Structure formats: C-alpha cells, structure tokens
Amino acid sequence: MHSIDPFDWTEGLESIAIYSSEKTLIQDKKTSKYVKTNIPGPGCDMDDFETQILGCKCENRLCIETCSCIAKYGTVYDDGKILLSVIDGKNMVPIIECNTQCTCTADCQNRLIQNGISFKMEVFRSETKGLGLRTIESIDPGSFVCEYAGEILSFEEAKQRTKRQTEHDMNYVIVVKEHHRTGVMETYVDPSCRGNIGRYINHSCSPNLSMVPVRVNSMVPKLCLFAVKEIPSLTELTFDYGHASSTTNSGSVGPPTSSKQCMCGAHDCRGYLPYERLLYE
Numbered sequence: 001m002h003s004i005d006p007f008d009w010t011e012g013l014e015s016i017a018i019y020s021s022e023k024t025l026i027q028d029k030k031t032s033k034y035v036k037t038n039i040p041g042p043g044c045d046m047d048d049f050e051t052q053i054l055g056c057k058c059e060n061r062l063c064i065e066t067c068s069c070i071a072k073y074g075t076v077y078d079d080g081k082i083l084l085s086v087i088d089g090k091n092m093v094p095i096i097e098c099n100t101q102c103t104c105t106a107d108c109q110n111r112l113i114q115n116g117i118s119f120k121m122e123v124f125r126s127e128t129k130g131l132g133l134r135t136i137e138s139i140d141p142g143s144f145v146c147e148y149a150g151e152i153l154s155f156e157e158a159k160q161r162t163k164r165q166t167e168h169d170m171n172y173v174i175v176v177k178e179h180h181r182t183g184v185m186e187t188y189v190d191p192s193c194r195g196n197i198g199r200y201i202n203h204s205c206s207p208n209l210s211m212v213p214v215r216v217n218s219m220v221p222k223l224c225l226f227a228v229k230e231i232p233s234l235t236e237l238t239f240d241y242g243h244a245s246s247t248t249n250s251g252s253v254g255p256p257t258s259s260k261q262c263m264c265g266a267h268d269c270r271g272y273l274p275y276e277r278l279l280y281e
C-alpha cells in the first residue's frame with residue numbers, strides 16, 4: 001500500500017510534495033482533507049459539475065490554431081505554457097482547456113493547469129498573518145503556480161459558514177464574479193474543510209499572483225493563480241483577495257468593523273483585508 005509522508009502537506013496527492021523547513025509546523029495542519037481541485041460542496045449545482053464541455057478531434061494530437069477548442073476559445077498559453085495575457089498585457093479571454101473528451105495528449109499546448117503544480121514551494125509561519133506559502137525556486141511571469149481549490153458552495157451555504165466565524169477566525173471563502181454579456185456568474189470556494197495548498201496563500205495589496213478562472217471539463221471554474229511578475233526564490237506568494245482578475249473581482253475593502261487589518265506591508269496597502277459584503281449581511 002502507498003504510504004503517506006506525514007510531513008507532506010499535500011498528503012501525497014500532488015506530483016510535487018510540499019514541506020515546511022520547520023517540521024513542527026505540520027502540527028498546525030488544520031482538520032482539513034487535501035483535495036487537488038474543486039469538489040462539489042453543500043448547495044452547489046451538480047448540473048454545472050456534470051455537464052461536459054465538448055472536446056476536439058485533433059489528429060496530430062497536439063493542438064494548434066486548427067484545434068476546435070483553440071479556434072473557439074482562443075490561444076491562451078504560449079508554447080512554453082506561459083499565460084499570454086500576463087506578457088502581452090491584452091485583456092483576458094475566458095480560458096477553456098482541452099479536456100477528457102479531446103483526442104490530444106497531456107503535452108498539448110492547451111493543457112496546463114490540469115497537469116497540477118510544478119514549482120517547489122513550502123508552507124511557513126509568517127510573522128503577522130499565520131501560515132503562508134512561499135516558493136523555493138524562482139518563477140517566471142505568466143507561470144501557473146497552483147489552484148485555490150476547495151468545496152464549491154451555494155451563496156446561502158457560503159453565507160452560513162461566514163456567519164459562524166468569530167472575529168478571530170481566519171476566513172477562507174473566496175468569491176469570484178465573472179461578468180458575462182448575459183449576466184454575472186458567482187463562484188464561492190471554501191478550502192477550509194477540504195482544500196489544496198492554495199489555502200495557505202495570504203493577501204497582499206501588491207501581490208505577485210493573479211487569480212484567473214480556468215475551465216477544463218465542466219463549466220465550474222478552477223480559480224488558478226498565475227505569477228504576474230518574476231518571483232525570486234524564498235519569496236512569499238500572495239494574491240489580492242479583492243481583485244481576482246480583469247474579468248472577475250471578489251470582495252470589497254471593508255469598513256474596519258467588518259474587515260481585518262491588512263498586514264501585507266505594501267507601500268500602497270489599503271489598510272484592511274477585502275471581504276464580500278453580501279456574505280456578512
């Protein structure tokens with residue numbers, strides 16, 4: 001039987017193990033169960049999870065412009081698997097990767113985040129923000145770092161869970177709003193009971209990661225974190241909890257009564273952690 005390394009935060013589920021240089025930190029691992037990607041949680045719409053996106057029939061097994069997925073949704077990654085919108089500064093298009101219905105292989109240019117994490121990272125204890133995640137190798141701009149994965153909740157369930165928190169509890173629920181021509185799609189992800197390594201990423205008002213929704217098999221978005229700048233080894237990984245990407249945004253910066261003081265230390269720090277007002281009403 002496969003034995004689980006007790007010091008690996010990913011419980012052996014990722015292709016790269018995530019350790020802490022301070023081994024005792026693993027005792028702080030909450031009662032959460034590791035999941036690599038989003039799973040349905042209470043109240044989520046199972047149709048969204050189960051409706052399969054159509055696949056391509058690429059004969060050369062490597063997708064280029066003639067691939068029906070790329071022709072329909074556009075080229076989003078370059079041949080080095082770098083997110084193009086980060087390097088060319090153009091507006092983000094919806095990202096839909098090739099999926100299990102496609103005939104192409106895992107090295108297809110239109111498959112990236114589904115192949116999982118590839119950078120060595122570690123969980124560490126930050127001075128003022130609890131645990132955090134940092135990289136232990138340098139990361140190029142536009143690289144995929146990890147998902148922010150957990151249970152997908154309905155608005156009502158997200159609200160109930162938020163209400164149960166005390167002012168001392170950490171908040172893990174992230175809300176992403178995607179503005180489409182036909183309306184706004186809201187996705188609520190909670191990694192607190194079941195989540196991946198993304199749950200340890202702290203907020204910064206001047207972050208080095210950006211959250212981008214990516215779809216693979218179903219219309220439920222995976223909240224993917226991409227580097228927005230060169231990130232040197234041993235740098236803490238951060239994203240802006242209130243500004244997921246150019247097509248999405250989550251949360252608002254609070255009045256002090258409903259939001260925690262931000263300790264990101266950025267020179268343009270907004271002072272408080274962003275929060276989603278509707279979850280606290």
Ligand SMILES: C[S@@+](CC[C@H](N)C(=O)[O-])C[C@H]1O[C@@H](n2cnc3c(N)ncnc32)[C@H](O)[C@@H]1O
Pocket residue numbers: 128129130131132169170171172199200201202203204260261262263264273
């Ligand atoms: C998604 S968790 C991040 C991981 C968390 N630090 C831990 O120990 O598990 C979000 C929580 O971390 C803390 N946090 C994250 N960024 C912060 C910041 N910039 N300033 C203060 N606290 C922060 C807050 O308590 C927040 O509710």
